[in-house]
Every structure is written in C-alpha cells, then in structure tokens.
Amino acid sequence: MIVFRPATFSDVEHIHKLLNYYAKEGLMLPRARNAIYENLRDYILAVENNRLLGCGALHFVWDRFAEIRSLAVEPSLQKTGIGRQLVEHLEKEGIERGVTMFFTLTYQPGFFAKCDYIETAKDKLPQKVWKECVYCPQYPYCNEIAFIKTTVDYEPSQIKF
Ligand SMILES: CC(C)(COP(=O)(O)OP(=O)(O)OC[C@H]1O[C@@H](n2cnc3c(N)ncnc32)[C@H](O)[C@@H]1OP(=O)(O)O)[C@@H](O)C(=O)NCCC(=O)NCCS
Numbered sequence: 336m337i338v339f340r341p342a343t344f345s346d347v348e349h350i351h352k353l354l355n356y357y358a359k360e361g362l363m364l365p366r367a368r369n370a371i372y373e374n375l376r377d378y379i380l381a382v383e384n385n386r387l388l389g390c391g392a393l394h395f396v397w398d399r400f401a402e403i404r405s406l407a408v409e410p411s412l413q414k415t416g417i418g419r420q421l422v423e424h425l426e427k428e429g430i431e432r433g434v435t436m437f438f439t440l441t442y443q444p445g446f447f448a449k450c451d452y453i454e455t456a457k458d459k460l461p462q463k464v465w466k467e468c469v470y471c472p473q474y475p476y477c478n479e480i481a482f483i484k485t486t487v488d489y490e491p492s493q494i495k496f
Pocket residue numbers: 357362363404405406407408409412413414415416417418419420439440441442443444445446449450
C-alpha cells in the first residue's frame with residue numbers, strides 16, 4: 336500500500352537522488368543536499384515498503400501564497416496517479432494552513448493542467464517568487480511555465496507586498 340508521509344532526515348539521500356536524476360535529464364532544476372535539509376519540512380513522500388516512489392514540496396512564499404515544487408515520481412511509476420496524489424496532499428496541507436493561492440514553475444504544463452492549474456504569465460507572479468532564481472543554472476534564460484490554482488477568486492497581481 337502506498338503511504339503519503341512527511342519526509343525525515345533519513346529520506347534526504349533518496350530525495351536528492353530522485354530530483355537530481357531528473358535534473359540531469361533537464362526536466363527539473365537541480366537541488367543541493369543543503370537545500371533539501373533546509374526545506375525538509377516542505378516535503379512529503381509517496382512510499383511503499385520503505386521504497387521512495389515519489390516526492391513533492393510545498394513552500395510558503397508570502398501571505399496565503401505557496402509554491403508546489405520538487406515534484407518527482409520514479410520513472411517506472413509515472414502516469415500511475417502518484418504525482419496527482421502528491422499534489423492533492425500538498426494542497427490539502429496548504430489549505431489547512433490558510434493557503435489560498437498555489438503556484439508552480441514547470442516544464443510539465445500538461446500534468447499541471449490535469450491537476451486543474453491555470454497557466455499564467457510569469458510576470459504576473461510577485462517579484463518575491465524570483466528570489467531564488469539567481470542560484471539557478473538556467474538564470475536568466477528561464478523557460479519554465481507558470482501555473483496557478485486558487486481557492487478564492489483573485490489574481491497573482493492582487494497579492495500585496
Ligand atoms: C510530472 C510528474 C510529477 C507527474 O507525475 P505522474 O505520477 O506521472 O502523473 P499522474 O499519473 O498523477 O498523472 C495525472 C494526469 O496527468 C497526466 N500527465 C502526467 N504527466 C504528464 C505530462 N508530462 N504531460 C501531460 N500529461 C501528463 C496523466 O496522464 C494523468 O492524466 P489522466 O488524469 O487523464 O489520467 C512525473 O511524470 C515526473 O516525475 N516527471 C519527471 C520530473 C518532472 O518533470 N517533475 C515536474 C517538475 S515541476
């Protein structure tokens with residue numbers, strides 16, 4: 336049975352391996368161990384018999400505004416519903432904690448459209464989102480696509496800083 340649970344310190348090497356496998360394929364941004372440790376409370380995992388099947392993270396950015404990121408499913412298990420369930424678990428946790436707008440920056444627009452996210456212009460996202468971009472190997476030539484999902488009716492440009 337697949338269990339969805341928060342990540343622990345013993346999961347870091349497995350998360351690091353999975354994320355950087357896809358980073359080498361050019362599908363995700365690389366994540367250093369340090370970044371995983373510092374943000375470990377953001378992560379949830381899909382696990383079966385102690386085997387990591389997938390991971391995802393919810394990162395709070397501003398008032399009721401959070402990013403879905405570091406989403407990855409084992410190559411042999413893609414398109415079996417794990418990615419969607421990870422997103423649903425992250426959203427549930429976010430909503431319980433007051434998040435009203437989720438966003439993601441992704442190379443997988445089709446998947447996020449299936450999860451009811453709506454494409455938006457990157458420049459509509461608040462500037463705070465770009466804080467980490469200077470550390471990205473793609474910067475400043477980012478071609479990720481921005482998606483949002485809201486639980487109430489408002490635009491990213493209405494977020495006040
Ligand atoms: C993207 C990823 C997380 C999706 O997870 P997954 O478990 O394969 O997706 P699911 O099985 O939950 O798919 C949910 C729906 O999205 C569709 N879907 C999944 N990946 C898709 C893609 N790349 N393009 C279009 N549709 C996709 C599925 O067919 C399914 O549609 P359905 O509801 O009509 O059956 C996974 O494929 C992955 O790890 N990819 C490599 C890493 C990556 O690109 N991560 C995203 C970084 S933001």
